[in-house]
Amino acid sequence: MHEFAAQDREALASVAQWIAERLTSPPEAPSPGHVHGDTVLPDLTREGVGPQAAWASLRDTVLPTSFPSDHARYLAFVGGAPTPAAVLTDAALSAASVYGGSELEAGAVVAVERAAIAWLCTLLGYPEEAHGTFVSGGSMANLSALVAARHGRSSTSGGPPSIIVMGASAHSSVRAAATIMGCSVVVAGAGHDVLRAEHLEPVLAALDPTDVVAVVASAGATNTGAIDALAEVAECCASRGTWLHVDAAYGGAAMLAPAYRDLFAGIERADSITIDPHKWLFTPFDCAAVIYRDPALARAAHRQHAHYLDAVNDDDADNPADYAVHLTRRARGVPLWASILAYGTDAYVDAVERCLATAAYAAKRIEADPMLDLVLDRQLSVVLFRRVGWRAGDYDRWSYRTRVRGLGLVTPSMYAGEPVLRLCFVNPRTTHADVDVLLESLADAGSEP
Numbered sequence: 137m138h139e140f141a142a143q144d145r146e147a148l149a150s151v152a153q154w155i156a157e158r159l160t161s162p163p164e165a166p167s168p169g170h171v172h173g174d175t176v177l178p179d180l181t182r183e184g185v186g187p188q189a190a191w192a193s194l195r196d197t198v199l200p201t202s203f204p205s206d207h208a209r210y211l212a213f214v215g216g217a218p219t220p221a222a223v224l225t226d227a228a229l230s231a232a233s234v235y236g237g238s239e240l241e242a243g244a245v246v247a248v249e250r251a252a253i254a255w256l257c258t259l260l261g262y263p264e265e266a267h268g269t270f271v272s273g274g275s276m277a278n279l280s281a282l283v284a285a286r287h288g289r290s291s292t293s294g295g296p297p298s299i300i301v302m303g304a305s306a307h308s309s310v311r312a313a314a315t316i317m318g319c320s321v322v323v324a325g326a327g328h329d330v331l332r333a334e335h336l337e338p339v340l341a342a343l344d345p346t347d348v349v350a351v352v353a354s355a356g357a358t359n360t361g362a363i364d365a366l367a368e369v370a371e372c373c374a375s376r377g378t379w380l381h382v383d384a385a386y387g388g389a390a391m392l393a394p395a396y397r398d399l400f401a402g403i404e405r406a407d408s409i410t411i412d413p414h415k416w417l418f419t420p421f422d423c424a425a426v427i428y429r430d431p432a433l434a435r436a437a438h439r440q441h442a443h444y445l446d447a448v449n450d451d452d453a454d455n456p457a458d459y460a461v462h463l464t465r466r467a468r469g470v471p472l473w474a475s476i477l478a479y480g481t482d483a484y485v486d487a488v489e490r491c492l493a494t495a496a497y498a499a500k501r502i503e504a505d506p507m508l509d510l511v512l513d514r515q516l517s518v519v520l521f522r523r524v525g526w527r528a529g530d531y532d533r534w535s536y537r538t539r540v541r542g543l544g545l546v547t548p549s550m551y552a553g554e555p556v557l558r559l560c561f562v563n564p565r566t567t568h569a570d571v572d573v574l575l576e577s578l579a580d581a582g583s584e585p
């Protein structure tokens with residue numbers, strides 16, 4: 137096998153330098169050639185090209201084609217702007233070859249991830265006994281929570297509970313989880329309704345409670361940023377003994393901002409919560425947390441059993457593998473911990489508040505522009521709006537042109553059956569000037585080729 141040689145060291149130095157430059161200069165959008173051109177990849181050969189040439193291919197041919205999620209005008213989907221400390225930790229974590237599934241192997245790395253989960257619990261208003269783990273994304277977190285919610289239960293009809301009740305604005309991954317689990321979905325409310333007791337009550341009343349896996353509410357809907365009426369929903373669930381899962385993958389971070397905390401009242405009553413640090417808590421992809429009010433239930437659902445695992449399946453051990461649909465895992469909570477350790481929680485509050493303030497600026501500016509139409513009051517850091525006179529094709533063309541010119545990444549969405557543009561602010565380095573540049577570009581005719 138190949139040994140680490142002098143040329144690897146040179147490659148490593150070159151990567152380190154590249155990372156340092158990448159983190160100290162504004163992220164660049166792909167240049168037009170890189171977007172249009174068909175990337176020609178080098179062949180995979182018997183002899184190999186050596187680490188330096190392989191790194192050069194990645195750096196010069198591959199990476200320049202991707203639109204970095206921390207670009208100041210990446211406002212599509214939900215971006216992610218990792219801190220330098222989080223990136224460095226993530227890189228070093230690979231080199232350290234930490235098996236993050238069990239305490240036996242990972243040592244104090246497990247304590248670090250526990251501290252990161254505990255910090256999230258404090259943020260969410262969860263009790264000290266709450267615990268969970270970090271998984272690849274909100275999708276895996278939601279699936280893991282729902283599997284735990286169903287574990288060990290049977291409905292009066294004999295089989296396991298088979299219905300997942302969700303609000304109208306639940307993320308697509310909840311449906312995906314239901315499909316994987318062989319469950320059906322019942323939607324409470326319609327359109328972009330915020331989930332309220334008045335939607336949930338009649339739905340739950342019509343169902344056999346033993347057949348309901350869980351109710352899924354959103355704390356920051358992906359499309360609109362809206363937060364379901366969590367206190368009402370929690371009360372409905374508690375009165376029936378129904379598991380409540382709150383998906384705060386995107387929005388949970390806003391609980392750092394004192395002015396927004398009240399919107400989340402009731403989240404602390406959830407049986408499980410999803411929150412994605414890779415969205416708005418400044419870690420690299422991937423890092424999402426699933427947290428349970430009663431971690432023992434989750435462990436019963438998720439711990440794998442085999443003779444070769446007897447050595448780690450000690451009830452006193454805190455094994456991150458036990459809380460989700462995974463076994464081997466990256467200790468992906470470590471970059472979150474290192475970043476908070478490095479910069480302190482005040483910096484986190486400040487960064488989240490800055491995103492919220494930029495979103496508020498964008499909403500205000502849209503309201504003041506006769507050519508633009510704010511579609512609904514800003515919720516968290518999502519802004520939905522229309523360009524007067526534009527149709528779906530105009531939005532698509534503008535979005536495409538904006539991307540290939542390297543100006544920004546903004547994609548259209550739909551609201552109440554109408555095409556809209558959607559801005560999502562999760563990067564504290566996005567400035568008012570960035571917003572201005574994008575909005576001003578909308579003044580150009582949309583129907584230009």
Ligand SMILES: *Cc1c(COP(=O)(O)O)cnc(C)c1O
Nearest residue numbers: 273274275307309358383385386
């Ligand atoms: C993004 C998102 C998810 C999915 O998370 P991934 O990390 O993309 O798997 C789930 N729920 C909500 C509310 C989201 O915004």
